[in-house]
Amino acid sequence: MTDFAGQVAYYACHQVYLSRRAFYIVVIDMSKKLKEECRMYDKDRHNPTGSLFHSWTYREYFHFWLQTINTYCNDGISQRDAQDTTAIKDSMANVNFHPVILVASHKDKMGRILHTLDTFYSQLEACLSKEQTLKRLISPYRYFEVECPPKALTQKQQMSIDLVKKCIVETVQKLPHWGEEVPLKWFELEKSLNQKKADGEKVLKRQLLKETAKTFSIDEDDLSDALRFLHEIGKIIYFSVDKLKDTIIIDVQWFVDAFKYIITDEKHFARKDNKNMLVNTGQISGQYMEEVWRSIKDNHDVTYFDTNVNGENDKHHDFAWQSYIKHKTDILQYMDKLGLMTRIETQLDLDDEEEMYYIPSMNRTDFPDDRKEALNRKQKSSMMVYFFKSYLPHFFFFRLVVNCVKKWKVCEEESFFKNAAFYKAEDAGHYFVIAVSKTSIQLQLFTRDETVKLSEECVKKVRRTVEEFIKEIIETFHKGIIYDMGFTCSDIEITDEDEKFFLRETDIYREIEKSEKMSCPKHFLGPHDHEIDTNKIRICFLNRESTSRDN
Secondary structure, three states, X not given: OOOOOOOHHHHHHHHHOOOOOOOEEEEEEOOOOOOOEHHHOOHHHHOOOOOOOOOOEHHHHHXXXXXXXXXXXXXXXXXXXXXXXXOOEOOOOOEOOOOEEEEEEOHHHHOOOOOOOOOHHHHHHHOOOOOHHHHOOOOHHHEEEOOOOOOOOOHHHHHHHHHHHHHHHHHHHOOOOOOOOOOHHHHHHHHHHHHHHHOOOOEEEHHHHHHHHHOOOOOHHHXXXXXXXXXXXXXXXXXXXXXXXXXXXXXXXXXXXXXXHHHHOHHHOOOOOOHHHHHHHOEEEHHHXXXXXXXXXXXXXXXXXXXXXXXXXXXXXXXXXXXXXXXXXXXXXXXXXXXXXXXXXXXXXXXXXXXXXEOHHHOOOOOOHHHHHHHHOOOEOOOEEEEEOOOOOOOHHHHHHXXXXXXXXXXXXXXXXXXXXXXXXXXXXXXXXXXXXOOEEEEEEEEOOOOOOOOHHHHHHHHHHHHHHHHHHHOOOOOOOOEEEEEEOOOOOOOOOOHHHEEEHHHHHHHHHHOOEEEOOOOOOOOOOOEEEHHHHHOOOOOHHHHOOOO
């Protein structure tokens, strides 16, 4: 069982835990009104000031958690389960593969308040009125109201808890992978890894693990399958790509704590000059990162314990801070892969050649209006919009920003904001910005010199690469994420909400190709009737076959 931390910056690493081989319990405090802003009640825990979550209500958080579960879980339906009369189903008789158990807590704080018009469950379901996919995750048959008094439970209160326990058992036994056969030698390998973790090891090299696997008659191909399985059930972190394929993180909590210490424990920042830089912009130097890890020994017990396979506490060979310094390279490579943190090539704020890193989820700086005005004066392309039809995962943008940092250099001046990032294109004098709105990822190219004409070749090259990154990120989710590619019919500002101005590329391609001007098909009636500058859109077109982006 994993209890997720409440700080908003920590949400980005929840993907480490979320698995399609799991079920989920979502707990809602029913004494709070769903339309109230959470920060008004729990400022210390959530501390969302300035973040994308700043004004979120309880309703929005409930929606967010179900979206998150749906994003990282496989939603396929096998023939066996579709015909199973005992399978978990929703109110529409659809088979539900990753059911969520809803627990409404603090019923004792409700006093004599009665839900006369509708039940609390109905209020929760109403939060998902437009999302049938998310409604499939919940059911009134897996909804429970419990009390949390500061004293021993009464028999009635205990019965409510027992019903939740019973539902957990029934839910687990109906999951698609329940009863799946796993090779016994994989279990032996898992026990071996558990022992290594209990002995204080955090990271293993694949070559060394191969020798251990041989003792269980596990060959190279079988080892890859076993590692993928152990990754899916949350025992390890492993990716069989690039530089990561030779390294296995065997202590998942230790890895996540490395990130947590940097972003959430302000005791580490209290006496640091660059605290504000980290909190406001998400940028941190490699040296300061190591100082944060070393400070663990000042703020925590110097001995780092873990639980071994026998349920006993074993002392690690290295103190926690020592293990982080020792495995810094491996930690940063995995954080980069997960979109948690990446190295940036900018030294403007430093006097020496110190390495700098960027943590997107920490950035709380808005894209300022004066920068928007400056951008409007540039030669710029039409705004390319990737409109996510069902929903846009909240950390999709962060992962895209990290991927782009690997490909392009950032601008000399301030480049990162919580909702936008600026990069240098490979063509001299050309730059581009990637931004996020509630429903879209936005891309726009521009030139620094207002007299320099925008290069069509550069626009196409950047668009093609960005779309490759988007596709790569989508493929890391178990749940298919669907989007439409298009443009805004009006020259709105970057980061503005674009849904009312979105034109799907496949709908306008032919007319844009053959005309210099066209009436906006979205606003051809009424006072907002206007024409579209087709030249600005045309230079963004790739070949005809690549305009359909229903991924």
